[in-house]
Each structure stands twice: as structure tokens, then as C-alpha cells.
Amino acid sequence: MIRLEKRPQPSRIWTVATPVLAVALTMVAGGLMFAALGKDPVVAIRTIFWDPLFNEQFASYSRPQLLVKAGPLILIATGLSLGFRAGIWNIGAEGQYIMGALAGAGVALALYPLDAWFLFPLMVLAGALGGWAWAMIPAILKTRFRTNEILVSLLLVYVAEQVLAAMALGLMKNPEGGGFPGSRNLQHYPAAANTELIAGTGMHWGVAAAFIAVIAAYVMLTRHMLGFQIRLAGQSPRAARFAGVNPNALVLICLGLSGALAGLAGMFEVSGPAGRVNIGFNQGYGFTAIIVAFLGRLHPVGILLAGLLMALTYIGGELAQFMLGIPAAAIQAFQGMLLFFLLGVDVLSNYHIRLGRRRVA
Amino acid sequence: MNRRTLLASAAFALGLAGAAAAQDKIKVGFVYVGPIGDGGWTYEHDKGRLAIEAQFGDAVETVYQESVPEGADAERVMTQMALSGADLIFATSFGYMDPVINVAQKFPNVKFEHATGYKRADNVSTYSARFYEGRAVQGLIAGRMTESNIIGYIGAYPIPEVIQGINAAYIHAKQVNPDVQFKIVWAYTWFDPAKEADAATALIEQGADVILQHTDSTAPQAAAERAGNVYTFGQASDMAEYAPKPRISSIIDNWSPYYIDRVQAVIDGTWESTDTWDGIGPGMVEIGEISEAVPAEVKAEAEALIAALASGEYHAFTGPLNRQDGTPWLAEGEVADDATLLGMNFYVEGLTAEVPK
Numbered sequence: 099m100i101r102l103e104k105r106p107q108p109s110r111i112w113t114v115a116t117p118v119l120a121v122a123l124t125m126v127a128g129g130l131m132f133a134a135l136g137k138d139p140v141v142a143i144r145t146i147f148w149d150p151l152f153n154e155q156f157a158s159y160s161r162p163q164l165l166v167k168a169g170p171l172i173l174i175a176t177g178l179s180l181g182f183r184a185g186i187w188n189i190g191a192e193g194q195y196i197m198g199a200l201a202g203a204g205v206a207l208a209l210y211p212l213d214a215w216f217l218f219p220l221m222v223l224a225g226a227l228g229g230w231a232w233a234m235i236p237a238i239l240k241t242r243f244r245t246n247e248i249l250v251s252l253l254l255v256y257v258a259e260q261v262l263a264a265m266a267l268g269l270m271k272n273p274e275g276g277g278f279p280g281s282r283n284l285q286h287y288p289a290a291a292n293t294e295l296i297a298g299t300g301m302h303w304g305v306a307a308a309f310i311a312v313i314a315a316y317v318m319l320t321r322h323m324l325g326f327q328i329r330l331a332g333q334s335p336r337a338a339r340f341a342g343v344n345p346n347a348l349v350l351i352c353l354g355l356s357g358a359l360a361g362l363a364g365m366f367e368v369s370g371p372a373g374r375v376n377i378g379f380n381q382g383y384g385f386t387a388i389i390v391a392f393l394g395r396l397h398p399v400g401i402l403l404a405g406l407l408m409a410l411t412y413i414g415g416e417l418a419q420f421m422l423g424i425p426a427a428a429i430q431a432f433q434g435m436l437l438f439f440l441l442g443v444d445v446l447s448n449y450h451i452r453l454g455r456r457r458v459a
Numbered sequence: 460m461n462r463r464t465l466l467a468s469a470a471f472a473l474g475l476a477g478a479a480a481a482q483d484k485i486k487v488g489f490v491y492v493g494p495i496g497d498g499g500w501t502y503e504h505d506k507g508r509l510a511i512e513a514q515f516g517d518a519v520e521t522v523y524q525e526s527v528p529e530g531a532d533a534e535r536v537m538t539q540m541a542l543s544g545a546d547l548i549f550a551t552s553f554g555y556m557d558p559v560i561n562v563a564q565k566f567p568n569v570k571f572e573h574a575t576g577y578k579r580a581d582n583v584s585t586y587s588a589r590f591y592e593g594r595a596v597q598g599l600i601a602g603r604m605t606e607s608n609i610i611g612y613i614g615a616y617p618i619p620e621v622i623q624g625i626n627a628a629y630i631h632a633k634q635v636n637p638d639v640q641f642k643i644v645w646a647y648t649w650f651d652p653a654k655e656a657d658a659a660t661a662l663i664e665q666g667a668d669v670i671l672q673h674t675d676s677t678a679p680q681a682a683a684e685r686a687g688n689v690y691t692f693g694q695a696s697d698m699a700e701y702a703p704k705p706r707i708s709s710i711i712d713n714w715s716p717y718y719i720d721r722v723q724a725v726i727d728g729t730w731e732s733t734d735t736w737d738g739i740g741p742g743m744v745e746i747g748e749i750s751e752a753v754p755a756e757v758k759a760e761a762e763a764l765i766a767a768l769a770s771g772e773y774h775a776f777t778g779p780l781n782r783q784d785g786t787p788w789l790a791e792g793e794v795a796d797d798a799t800l801l802g803m804n805f806y807v808e809g810l811t812a813e814v815p816k
Binding site: 278372374378413419427 | 488781
């Protein structure tokens with residue numbers, strides 16, 4: 099008989115050890131799957147986890163790419179985690195990401211070919227505002243009419259996708275693009291381009307912003323009154339009310355912050371790695387970031403590590419696909435296993451496992 | 460310069476030491492927008508890859524990556540392929556255009572082939588098929604087969620390649636059936652079975668009894684089969700598992716001869732940047748078997764059109780044709796030039812929908 103006994107406090111040791119255990123379990127289960135597909139499991143696991151970081155042929159390219167891939171995930175997830183901690187569920191970061199990108203790119207395209215130092219800062223501001231404004235819709239609907247922010251923010255993603263398509267086909271279409279959808283490539287517009295801060299490192303402004311957001315969130319949650327209110331509202335809404343937390347203000351702040359950060363991520367992506375506003379510009383960062391936020395235990399440092407780990411499985415997964423011919427679906431299943439084990443072994447930090455029958459006292 | 464030094468200099472250009480272990484095999488990479496099991500577009504490109512393996516055996520190694528989003532991810536995938544020592548990379552979707560050009564700049568000694576795009580460089584070729592010739596044949600059959608006189612069309616993105624297809628199908632449907640109407644739904648995806656099935660169902664509910672698709676999965680075929688009495692055409696691949704009904708014919712993209720030619724050119728050292736746009740004549744576009752659900756006289760009519768397109772005696776865009784707004788486009792007997800077709804962003808007269816703006 100195996101019994102679970104709830105721990106009074108989550109185990110500190112297991113909280114740190116479970117992610118490592120989960121990665122190890124994933125390697126075993128994933129290795130079995132790869133073996134069943136007729137691939138060498140050791141080589142496959144090495145290709146996914148080791149080659150992007152240390153293979154001399156790829157690493158100098160893929161290490162910076164880890165940051166490029168992880169940057170938007172960390173930036174969005176950090177914002178989301180604040181709301182999630184307070185029990186405010188912004189599921190629509192993908193839409194805020196799109197609107198931030200459109201607002202940021204819109205500024206650049208409207209002022210093209212202006213070459214001024216203030217253009218990029220203006221785009222950053224517009225990107226944050228775009229995401230913030232899109233998140234204000236579910237926020238205001240929730241505070242005024244008590245609508246469910248999960249549904250409203252999620253459905254607004256699809257609205258944002260339609261706006262994106264309309265922009266790519268109409269207003270923002272490249273006038274020199276021969277009638278094809280898609281805007282000018284901002285990578286070729288130096289004043290608006292989000293280039294690498296140090297060449298060859300992958301470190302662009304969006305990655306820098308992600309690191310700053312992580313530090314700011316950490317400081318806020320541990321040292322600031324607002325952080326205390328967020329944590330309190332999540333743990334005990336009633337106690338929070340007695341402590342003078344205004345729930346409506348908290349909704350506006352949390353949705354606004356997460357929207358602004360998602361908008362920033364979109365803006366840095368469209369002016370950097372993606373380059374242009376186009377249909378299908380959004381690749382699900384806003385949804386993946388939800389997973390990253392929970393994977394990181396809603397803790398800023400955890401999110402930083404979780405974002406890097408997700409990016410590693412993406413990039414290593416790509417390498418495994420074309421180096422070893424592993425199907426894309428198997429890589430997705432592998433990523434799924436990682437999430438499954440990470441959440442599954444959580445039971446160890448919250449419960450004691452007792453073997454044997456319960457003794458009658 | 461032999462390949463070893465080529466690779467070494469490519470690596471050097473990126474400031475990488477010791478990249479790409481030297482090898483004597485030619486390495487060919489493929490970047491796919493959907494899964495190889497999509498039964499349509501990507502499936503046919505992958506058949507081309509397998510044809511290369513069958514033709515060259517041990518002299519060539521092929522690698523591929525499925526379901527690569529169009530954008531920053533594609534750039535990374537191609538860079539990693541180039542770093543892994545690929546000599547030739549086929550990028551098989553329109554949206555890979557800017558990434559191909561970016562990566563090609565970084566790897567001047569790797570050859571790139573971009574399907575359906577229009578940007579070239581010294582080491583970037585473009586290639587596409589005149590799918591619109593096949594659409595003309597589908598239009599004719601559809602115009603004859605429809606009883607509701609409503610033909611549904613699932614478009615992927617409103618880009619010239621797709622608009623050519625809609626126009627060609629409409630012109631030839633209208634020629635045999637003046638009452639025909641087209642209803643067009645934009646899926647904004649190349650491959651998404653759920654969205655494609657929704658689009659097909661919506662069109663069927665609006666009365667369409669023939670569905671043409673410019674998306675890659677077999678989901679519209681399945682939706683038509685469920686609805687009964689709706690005809691469809693295989694897209695990019697034969698989709699013969701849905702024959703004889705709902706699938707009554709198909710456009711098959713046959714990339715194998717082109718792919719084998721290009722790999723041979725790399726082996727021979729004669730590869731250079733080219734722009735290829737072949738149709739039914741050279742065999743890049745094939746029309747899948749017209750099934751027994753189609754009456755014999757319609758089949759004969761369609762086969763005559765196929766023969767005329769193949770021999771070049773007839774062009775799918777032959778005047779008199781007006782633009783949708785009524786302004787003249789092609790005079791009597793005049794045929795469309797390639798430049799207009801490649802930038803086509805307007806419908807012909809008679810279509811009631813609007814090109815999305």
C-alpha cells in the first residue's frame with residue numbers, strides 16, 4: 099500500500115530536487131520512446147540536451163539562439179506569474195503579444211524612413227501600451243461587469259489574430275512588396291531594428307528586458323507592498339480584503355502589467371528576430387509562457403530557468419529532428435513528458451509518501 | 460575549391476572554428492511547413508526527397524525538418540542545417556523567403572532552393588509550379604459537376620499563387636456554366652486540419668456542392684465525404700484514398716525530377732541560381748486520375764484541356780478577360796504575361812468576393 103500524507107509545509111529539499119528528478123525521469127521515459135522508434139536513446143538525449151550547449155559544431159550558434167527563444171517566454175511568463183499568484187488568470191497573453199507588436203511596428207512603419215534616436219524608445223513605449231490596452235479590455239470588463247477574465251482574455255487572442263491579418267494585408271502591407279502580404283522588414287530599417295547588443299550573443303533588447311523584468315519581479319514580490327498584496331490575495335482573498343487590498347485595483351494592475359510585458363515581448367520580436375508584421379507572426383509564445391510560468395513555480399528565478407529549459411528542448415529538439423530523423427511529433431511528446439513529470443513529481447514536495455498499511459493507533 | 464574548403468570558409472565566415480566535419484557525401488536539407496504525413500503539399504516534397512535518395516543512394520545524404528513555422532524559427536533551422544554541413548537546402552514554403560535570403564548571405568557556399576518565392580541571390584534559386592493550369596482543369600470539371608451552381612474555394616493566404624488559382628478555376632468553370640458562383644473562405648494557414656474542415660463545412664452549409672482547396676490537408680475531403688453529394692479535388696497530392704468520391708480528380712505536384720536535377724547539378728559543380736516555373740507540359744504539375752464519378756463526356760473535355768495546356772497551344776489566361784472592376788485586362792486572344800501572374804492581386808470579372816485587404 100502506498101499512502102500520501104500531506105506535509106504541513108512544502109518540503110524545501112524536494113522543491114529544489116523535483117525539477118532535477120523530473121528531467122531525469124523524462125530522459126528515461128523519452129529514451130524508451132526513442133528506442134521504440136529505432137533511434138539510439140543516448141544519442142537522442144545527448145542531441146537534445148547537450149549539443150545545443152556544447153557541441154562544437156553548433157553551440158556557438160545555438161547558445162545565443164537559446165536566449166532569443168527564451169527571452170519572450172521569460173518576459174511574458176514573468177508578467178503572467180504576478181496575476182497567477184493573485185488568482186487573476188490572464189490566458190490571453192498571445193493576443194497582447196500581437197497587439198504590442200502591431201503598436202510597436204506601427205510606430206516604425208508610420209514614421210518610415212525617419213532616422214532618429216528616439217524612434218526605438220518610442221516603439222518600446224508603444225509596444226508596452228499596445229499590450230496594456232488589450233489587457234485592459236478583460237480587466238475593465240471584470241471590474242465593471244464581473245465577467246470572467248479567463249474567457250475574455252482568451253477570446254481576444256482570436257480577435258487580435260484577425261487584426262494582425264488585416265494589418266498584414268492592408269494598412270501595414272509593404273508598399274514595395276509586390277502585393278504580397280506582410281510589412282516592411284524592420285531588420286532592414288536601422289533606426290527601428292532591435293539588433294543584438296553584443297554581436298554573436300543573441301542578446302537583444304528583448305532578452306535584456308526579460309532579465310530586468312525577472313529582477314524587478316523578484317524585488318517587488320519580496321520587498322514591496324504590492325508584492326505582498328499580490329501574494330496575500332492569492333493565498334487568502336478574505337484576509338487580503340481585511341488587510342486593505344482593493345481587489346479591483348489588483349485586477350487592473352496585474353492584467354495591465356502582464357499585458358504590457360507581453361506587448362513588449364511582441365514588439366521586441368517583431369523588430370528583431372521576426373522582422374516583419376505578417377499573418378502567422380505569433381507562434382504561440384503567449385500560450386507557452388503559461389506553461390513556463392507554472393514550470394517555474396510562479397517564481398521569477400524559477401521562470402528564468404524554466405524559460406531557458408523550454409528553449410533548450412525546442413532547439414535541441416530541432417537538432418534531433420534533422421540530425422537523427424526523429425519525427426516532430428516525437429519531440430512534442432518528449433516536451434509533453436517533461437511537463438508531465440515536472441508537475442507530477444510535485445507530489446513529493448507537498449506530500450510524504452508512506453509505504454505499508456496505516457497502523458491502528 | 461573542394462567541398463572541405465568550402466565548408467571551412469563558410470564556418471570561418473561565421474567565426475566558428477571546426478564546424479562541419481568534412482565528408483564526401485552531398486548533404487541535402489529540406490525544410491517543411493507541415494508534417495510529412497499531411498497527405499498533400501509537404502508529403503509531395505518529401506516524396507521528392509525520397510526520390511533523391513533512391514536516385515543517388517549512398518552518394519547523397521538527406522535530412523529534413525517538419526512543421527517549421529514561417530519566420531524566425533525557419534531562420535534558425537536553416538542555419539543549423541547549414542552548420543551541420545548541408546550543401547543544398549530546399550525551403551519549401553513561401554513564407555521562408557526572407558529567412559532563406561538572410562541565411563544564404565551568411566553561408567555563401569551553401570546552395571538554397573526556395574519554393575514559390577520571388578527573391579533570389581547568387582546562391583538562392585527559386586522554383587514553383589504553374590498550379591493554375593491544374594486549377595483551370597478543376598474549374599472546368601467543377602463547373603460541369605455542380606448542381607447548386609455554387610462552388611466553394613478554401614484559400615490559404617491571399618497571395619498571387621492562390622489568387623491565380625481562384626481566377627483560373629473561375630474562368631474555366633464559367634466557360635462551361637455561365638451561372639456558376641464562387642464562395643471563397645480564407646483559412647490563413649497552409650496546414651490546419653481543424654480550420655480546413657470548418658471552412659469546408661461552412662461552404663457546404665452555404666450550398667456549395669463542389670469544393671476546391673488551396674490548403675494542404677485531407678480534412679476538407681473528409682468533411683465532404685461526411686456531407687455526401689459534395690465533390691472535391693486532391694490538392695498538391697493525389698489524395699486517392701478519397702476517390703472515386705468525393706475526390707474526383709487532383710492536382711499533383713511532382714517535384715522529383717526537379718530535385719534530382721538540382722542535386723545532380725551540385726554534384727557536377729554546375730549549379731547556378733535559376734528561376735523555374737513549370738506546368739503540366741514539363742510534368743511538374745500532374746492531373747490525378749479523373750474518377751468514374753465524372754461523366755465520360757466531361758472527362759473527355761477535361762482531357763482535351765489538359766492536352767492543350769500541356770502542348771502550350773492554349774494558355775489558362777487567354778483574353779478577352781476583364782478585371783473584377785470591369786476594366787479590360789487581356790484583349791481577344793492575348794495571353795497573360797508571367798510578371799502580371801506572379802504579382803496577381805486582383806480577381807477577374809464575375810467573381811463577387813473581394814481580395815482581402
